[in-house]
Amino acid sequence: MTYVNPAGEFTRDQRYIATRITADGRDGFPVEAGRYRLVVSRACPWANRSIIVRRLLGLEDALSMGIAGPTHDERSWSFDLDPEGRDPVLGIERLQEAFLARFPDYDKGITVPALVDVPTGKVVTNDFPQITIDLSLEWTRFHRPGAPQLYPETLRGEIDDVNEVVFKDVNNGVYRAGFAGSQEAYEKAFERLFNRLDWLSARLEGQRYLVGDTITEADVRLFTTLARFDAVYHGHFKCNRQKLNEMPVLWAYARDLFQTPGFGDTIDFVHIKRHYYEVHRDINPTGVVPVGPDLSGWLTPHGRERLGGRPFGDGTPPPPPSPAETVPAAHRAG
Structure with missing residues (x-):
């Protein structure tokens, strides 16, 4: 599989x-309740958004979650974490099977997150920005x-x-830098990314969250990129003007969210x-x-409480994840 665009600028399908x-x-x-299965990979920032929103809203009992392994080949994400390499609810080895069950000639990306109709085994949607909005509103x-x-x-x-x-400058911006196939395309993406991170730093210097005084969809979307920044984007994608932990405001903001249930x-x-x-x-x-x-x-004090704000507004934190959905201790920070 190839990801770099040899012609220069990376364009996401x-x-x-x-x-x-x-x-x-x-x-x-x-x-x-119980009809659909949310298929994710914990590796993927786009899927990570839906995992967070499902947790915050408490939809675990209504919407089950299948977790694909961290790697895939040209065919698709596979359920290699499950016994015998099959999702225990859908009974499939690869997410591709759910896409082809609905669209036998499907020729686009087999992506996570995806919502699958359990009775038919057919994919319903992989439209990741709409999925989290609909979890909130529908x-x-x-x-x-x-x-x-x-x-x-x-x-x-x-x-x-x-x-x-x-999305344009940060979520997708790190990919535009990492998958650029020319020096010019890379430098353009690099500048655009860090200009936006500087803009975000200025915005967040005086307010705890991106919009309003509570956590919103906007914070979820930025967080999943920041959480991966030092681990992969700084080195692997050459986004190396600074590490996240060298950008004081964004580092404190990211730690604040990281430490939020x-x-x-x-x-x-x-x-x-x-x-x-x-x-x-x-x-x-x-x-x-x-x-x-x-x-x-990631677990050090962040000091963002001084800016006020109410993380969950009039609501409450979610309970801890179930044992089946708890990230192994060896895979976490600390």
Whole structure:
């Protein structure tokens, strides 16, 4: 598999399955407890968003989760973490099987997160930005008591604006740097990335969260990139003007979220490093996975409480993850 664009600038294929699971079932897939399975990999930042939102909203009992391994080949993510290499609910070895069950000639990316209809074994959607919004707005009947408002109506315009620039310049920006096939394309992406990180630092210097005084969808989307920054993007993707832990405001902001229930407890640093360094062989031909960096700093005091803010607004923190969904201690910070 190749990821680098030899012609220069990396362009992400954003052709996703637009079908939605909604309360009114207008696309043929109504919200129902137990009907769907969220397939993720803990390595993937896009999937990590849905893991966090599902945790924060308390949807574990209504929406089961299948966890693919950290690596994949040209065919797709595989369930090599499960007994006999099959997802215990869907009974499949590869996520590709769910895509082909619905679209036999499917020719786009087999990506996570993906929502699969358990009775039919067919994929419903892999439209990752819409998935987390719909978990907030369409699955309210199954939210836990005290679930936070991650996409409050009064702030949606501002959240959308922040999300748009963060996606272009940061979430996707690290990939534009890492998969650039020319010096010019790389330097352009590099400058755009760090200019936006400087903008975010200035924005967050005087406020605890990106939009309003509580955690929102915007914080979830930025966090999953920041959590991977020093472990993979700084070295593997050559995003090396500074490490995250050398950017004081963003480092404190990231630690604040990391230490918030539902965020850091979803991060598997072993899976993250294995995915990037083992899968992207055109960048790292040997497949050697670095031992570092030191992760203990993630648990140090961040001091962001002085800015006020209420992490969950009028809600409450989520309970600890179930044993089946707990990241192994050896894969966590500290």
